[in-house]
Amino acid sequence: MSICGLMSRSAATFREGSTSSLVALLASSHDHRNRLAFHGRFTEYPGYDESHYAQEVANRADMTVHIADITAEDFRRSLNDVIYHLDFPVAGPGSFPQFMVSALAAKHVKVVLGGQGGDELLGGYARYLVAYFEQCIKAAMDGTYREGNYVVTIESIVPNLGLLREYKPMIKEFWREGLFDDLDKRYFRLVDRSTDMVGEVDWKSLDKPRVFEAFREIFNNKDNVRKEAYFDKMTHFDFKCLLPALLQVEDRMSMAHGLESRVPLLDHPLVEFLATVPADVKFKGGQMKQLMKTVYRDILPEGILKRRDKMGFPVPLKEWFEGTLQEFVTDIFDQQRARQRDHFNSGVVLANFQSASRFSRKTWGLLSLELWHQRFHDRAAEFRAMVRS
Secondary structure: OEEEEEEOOEEEEEOOOHHHHHHHHHHHOOOOOOOEEEEEEOOOOOOOOOHHHHHHHHHHHOOEEEEEEOOHHHHHHHHHHHHHHHOOOOOOOOHHHHHHHHHHHHOOOOEEEOOOOHHHHHOOOHHHHHHHHHHHHHHHHHOOOOOOHHHOOHHHHHHHHHHHHHHHHHHHHHOOOOOOOOHHHHHHHHHOOOOOOOOOEOHHHOOHHHHHHHHHHHHOOOOOOOOOOHHHHHHHHHHHHHHHHHHHHHHHHHHOOOOEEEOHHHOHHHHHHHOOOOHHHHOHHHOOOHHHHHHOOOOOOHHHHOOOOOOOOOOOHHHHHHOOOHHHHHHHHOOHHHHOOOOEOHHHHHHOOOOOOOOOOHHHHHHHHHHHHHHOHHHHHHHHHHHHO
16 A cells, blocks of 8 residues: 655555556646655565555656555554454454554645545456356356356456466355356355354354345345446445445544545546446456556556556465464453354364465454454443443
């Protein structure tokens, strides 16, 4: 995640993705003062440092980059503050690096611009490619291309599969059950963060079927999604249900440091226009953000346009939890109050640390839940007494 300064008290943000980079480049072209950039990276393990992409964009926009080297000690020291400002548990660990980079940016600016919403509006998530790959294989075997498969074919999507190199664990888990099932069931499995939680969570006490029914009602709502494309259904669900959660995390992590984060790509005229663009334009041949990359190919750096290893903002949790932070996390789940939770088994969580894949969210999700319990739920009586007084 990176941030570039435009004025004495405001800035534009960009991560290493093309939408955020585009926001920074366009913003910098309108203001030539205080061109600052702020970037967060992890250097303790290979594969978590994407600063060279941020630097490439900064060079194009003539910005100066300030870098926060985020460490395991930062995680240990800041985690409780992150949970406090979030107010409730969240599925993804991206809130932590957002917290750290916002802290760095807040030392220099008061307002930032970000690229949030670009992936949902323009088709930038790797899971869209994963979902279409499965459906293309099915259609190729059946000799049919229908119900959303017409946007891409197996022949057109194959050249883009190199983009999924870092997503092999996700694909393996995705294909473990339900291969070639109905579209709604398959996409639900892609966005479901609990597929690798078996003994950790007591599913009998939770109404997961109701969650799927609520998902399906939105995913298949023909009043909102009038096009047949699978792509339209996926992006509509993400925009309606997942993006608001991401925006709330971004807002809370920035405001924790008195930093205001704005999202120009979600300006309503632009959103309304992009809603009219056909899927076979946005996602032509399975190429993510194809429309944007075509329109702005003369502005975006070559390295961003041709990047084939986008990973979002990954955090080396697996490496930390198996090494430097193993005792820290073990102590949290090994407390008596953690072992007495109604809905998850902390002993199984600890036992399954080693089996979690590199980018699995289950350990973070359950850690976030446990710390939320400790910070808020376990103190309910104390808070009620404060209200009465």
